[in-house]
Amino acid sequence: MASDKIQIVGDANFESDVLQASVPVLVDFWATWCAPCRAIAPSIEALAGEYDGRVRFAKHNIDDDPGTPTRFEIRSIPTLLLFKGGKVVAQIIGAQPKAKIEEMIKAAL
16 A cells, blocks of 8 residues: 555654654554545655655554554544654644645645
């Protein structure tokens, strides 16, 4: 469910690939059974192409690796967290339109 523009992250590589990244990273916390997660996937995919090189995009399956979602108090999915300099700078919970997600990204750049 990821493309060449969207990286799969888990508990093992979250620190290095998200928290220590030199650019902002948008992490999509999702699960395979979550219909709203699948609904926003095309928007995430499109934004990953549009912001390639300026923002990194990652997906974190909460069922495969529950440690990180617990650490960041993810209580419902989809949850999008935008990390910059190792800190959460923005958050969207629930399926939102592409424009709203893009607003969050632009604010962080």
